[in-house]
Amino acid sequence: MTDGARLGWTALGDRTRQPPVVMLHGGPGLPDDLGDVAAMVADLAPVYRYDQRGTGRSAWQGRHRLARHGDDLAELLDAWEAPEAVLIGHSYGADLASRICMAHPGRVAAMLLMCGPFTGDWHAAYRAERAARMSAAQRQRLRALKETPDRTREQETELLTLAWCTDHADPERGWHRAARDARRRRPVNWAMNRELGGEGQTHPLDEHLAELRACLPARTELLGGADDPRPVSALASLALRLGRPLTRIENAGHEPWSEQPDAVRAHLRRFVRDAVGAPGPGRSTG
Structure with a gap:
């Protein structure tokens, strides 16, 4: 450039x-x-x-x-x-x-x-729908990971998996796709x-x-x-x-x-x- x-x-x-x-x-x-x-x-x-x-x-x-x-x-x-x-x-x-x-x-x-x-x-509708597609434990874990400084590679992969798992229509397949993408689409x-x-x-x-x-x-x-x-x-x-x-x-x-x-x-x-x-x-x- x-x-x-x-x-x-x-x-x-x-x-x-x-x-x-x-x-x-x-x-x-x-x-x-x-x-x-x-x-x-x-x-x-x-x-x-x-x-x-x-x-x-x-x-x-x-x-x-x-x-x-x-x-x-x-x-x-x-x-x-x-x-x-x-x-x-x-x-x-x-x-x-x-x-x-x-x-x-x-x-x-x-x-x-x-x-x-x-x-x-x-944004409000998105946050509400995203929360509805996650369990309480998943929401809590995602918040904790976002607040974690200097995340390890494993923590970063877990964060991205949780952040992306709700993007899919099929929850079960969505989790596997999100986990795959969390390993491939890095670093952020x-x-x-x-x-x-x-x-x-x-x-x-x-x-x-x-x-x-x-x-x-x-x-x-x-x-x-x-x-x-x-x-x-x-x-x-x-x-x-x-x-x-x-x-x-x-x-x-x-x-x-x-x-x-x-x-x-x-x-x-x-x-x-x-x-x-x-x-x-x-x-x-x-």
Whole structure:
């Protein structure tokens, strides 16, 4: 990057085709975890994924700002020789994609917002639903781990498992998925999480929805898991305010591709095919 940061990225598919798909992972402070999602559409368009600065293969010791993270993608598109891209953002990545769209509108050809961004007064409902999906002992243990300074590797894994186990529609499978992810999606950059989370609270996306709606590409959609503990009603409200469609994936939580891969694959392939003009069933390539 122009400020000296080095970002690690991965590409799938034929990189000569335009526009590419770029996937923006969640967090903030977590490494990229969208490999399974990228594989669903890599035959339709080249798919780029990258670890946001400060996570995974993208080491960074400086301060974190939302605008800088948006500029990172613009610089990556330059490096990939892509004038514009189809953005698919998940969770915090959907918030980041929205901010990138406002800062660099000419570079976003289409946008799919998955399980985010959540706007409005949704936190209380999320906390209540999350608590309802945990036992009293689990809630107590999670609070204790959050207050533990200098957590060991085992304690950090336990904390993340407890924090993520409620994100799934199926509680039993959700626990196993959360435990797996807690081992894989590490280390968490908690300083990055605090800095970007704090900036997001100080300058919420809610204050810019009119601006966002004005610069959205024509092909913009939202997708959410019907059983996400974050209220899907908040996504429905945002979709209404933006004038864009929302697709609910039944029997799925915050990572719908892990619980309903066939439904998510079908939706993503239709979206990407329409966004890039890729041929589909019954379409001529001539």
